[in-house]
Amino acid sequence: MKIVVCCKAVPGAVTEVAVAQGNVLSYRSQFQSMNECDEYAMEEAIVLKRQMGGEIIALTMGGITTQDILFTAAAKGADKIVRVDAQAQDPRAASIVLAAALKTLGADLILTGTQSRDSLSSFVGVATAQQLDIPFAFAVTAIEKDGDNSIKVRKELGGGRSADVRLPLPALVCIQTGIQPLNYVPPARLMRARQQRPTSLSLADIGLTQDDLASKGYRIASVAPPVRTGQATMIEGTPAEIVSTLLAKMKEVR
């Protein structure tokens, strides 16, 4: 089984968030990590490989700095790490790039997370399956082999229900968080993983041009800072005063 895990590098604490030229977000961040939802996909891939054998390829797209998360993937257990050298904030463009890369790499099973922490579009996984014209399932909590050429997955439904779904391979599965426990990557293993060189694919390598990345109508107009709604007030004074203030406040609310 050849499993490709699509993972995204997301920023940690960001500052100076703004809309920059070309209607994309610009920000500063000193921290970057593998998107947590994708990390669950990676953990599931490791379990699947242990059960069925095969190889795991970790795939990401972005500038040179994003390859950091590939070392995390390698430290976790990816056999091969690949970065497509392309920048696309538009989720649809991202799916076009990933689909092209996946065609080049070839895969029996493609795993992604359900969403990314930064843009929260929950779109790229599904759209990539569409681009590749293969079956997919979203919010999957379990995967098992079902004969030679298909898998059976359990996916979440509304109201806490779930459904078992059969998918012929190749297929794409968006992994729900919590499918496996996240294992902390020991720094020693991470440092050793840094010795290897990720495969770098240019747009030309996967048969695309810069034009394919052009935003398909998705344009960020403005960005607003978080609104803090928490209004905890500490009531001070003697216990008697605190109680009377509290009662007064309760009456006020009622």
Next chain:
Amino acid sequence: MIPTREVYWNISNIWLMYVLFCFAAAAFAYGFWRHIRAWGATLPADRAGRVGERLAGFAKYVFGQARIHGLGRPSRLRHIYAGTFHGFFFFGLIILFVGTLVVMAQEDFGLHIMQGTFYLWFQSLALDLAGLFAIVGLCMAMARRLFFKPDRLENTQRELFNAPVLLVILVTGFTIEGLRIAATNDPWAAWSPVGALAAKALAAAIPAEGLRPLHASLWWFHLVTVLALFAALPYTKLRHVFTAPLNIYFRPLDARGAILKPIDLETAESFGVKALDQFSFKSLLDLDACTECGRCQDACPAFASGKPLSPKKVIFDLRDLLHEKRDSEGAIETDAATLVPDLIGENALWACTTCMACMEACPVFIEHVPKIVDMRRYLVMEEGRFPDTMQQSVRSMESRGHPFPGNTMGRLDWCKDLDVRVLAEGESAEYLYWVGCATALNARNHSTARALVNILNEARVDFGILGEAEHCTGDPARRMGNEYLFQTLAQQNIATFESRSVQKIITTCPHCLNSLKNEYSAFGTKYEVVHHSQLLADLVASGRYAPHGDYNASVTFHDSCYLGRYNGVFDEPREVIAARAGTSMIEMERHREASFCCGAGGGRMWMEEPLENRVSNLRARQALETGADVVGVSCPFCMTMLEEAVNAEKGGRDVRVLDIAELLHGPERK
């Protein structure tokens, strides 16, 4: 007639003594040779050199016994009874040993010094009194073991053997002397008062013709006992006679806060300590220097709160393993068992708050905390195995630059309406106020920062903050054993400092203080870092700030570990409290060097603790026992821990927990 006595009087076949001595010396030498081989020969850089300082400490702590009696230290660290009896037999036995050397010089090297005034004053009187004091000391020690033993001591069989044997040696020594005096009618008997007394008693009890045979047989018995003890030294805890002074000589001389040494991530082949043979020279010497006094355990907050950690047991277990895993030539088996969890449980390892109370209490400078961190380093760096809640904190440091998972507060929330300059790249101020995550991201600590900033503004101190550009110093990561993350964060922060030409830093958090001051310097930085207590004390003393109005309250002050024991700042916070008119100070029993941790250090802030037995609740009870109205703190972590604990423990009383900056500024002013 020149005063002297005949050496080996009444003893024939003295050659036998030399033969016996050779056997004992061989056993002694073999024992120590194996110890020394096991410790290894490589001396870490921070333990070599600085000979003058090392010798000065040697004089103070070996001959001055400064940490055994603890005179001049807080009462918890003072041990008058033990200090007295140890001093009695320490000096007593040294003088007796010198007496033996004098005999050797006289007989074996032909130096005729054992006569005249020297014979009377030293070889007779001083030795007699030394023996007497040693006996008194031993009796005091045995009485303690038998009748009023502190819990920290264990009466193992080995333990109960040492003092009686020494006592037998001393008592037979006096008996031999008494028999000789009685049999020879020694004209200088008065110079040996104890011997003379023994002579009188023996002469009365034994017929004259029985004195000589008894003397000869007792003399040989005494000799054999002495040589047996000598041969056994390396194999019992009495080895500390040699190993403890050695350990004191090689004690850490760098600032306490710089005791954890950085790992060279580029060149290291493995990280932390998995097995015994990875410990350094001093770490292994520590194990053989232990005197089993148990003072570390007595000081340990983890042990006091029922956690499965005793620093004493850690040392015992490591030592026993060391002795078990050595071959006949002293080399440690390389496949010796994995220390954690085979020897030391993971729960014990993670229970340490790194508060340094154990190391402060140890009379022979054993270093427990670095060993614990070394073992943590292995678990985290090599295996990624550490408690879940700590993992979340580490992930948060990695991805968001602060150790509080789930926290969404902004780093500037506390000062929105205050006059505080945020330094952008290229800007600078005289002082950088390093707010710290625990202050900026925890609403309770905002008023500490606000009080400080108001005072600084009033005193016209030129300062700025970093705002969102500030990130965790890496202190919790380092204590948890994640050296990689610590160094990553340190490098980032150092770059931020450089871009603002930072030279002087104020911190409200002692953990930040310690890292910035003592740990970043390993990366070549040279900042002047002060805790706000130091700056405030300075501002008050120089008259640049005068507190507004009175605050009538009795205050007890909780010394945070990383400010006090780590950085020696004890007086300044008290000066700040005293500067506020109306306050009066009541000290807790455990204060200054003997302070008791709040429970948050060493990454324990991010561990769940069972409600009934929290370190913080123990500390809160100690604070409440003083009857003070206010518990003064100077650390945002201590604030979080103690405020919760004091509220849980105070019952109906009105007790507040306040930072010293809030106290100085006025808790009622916002």
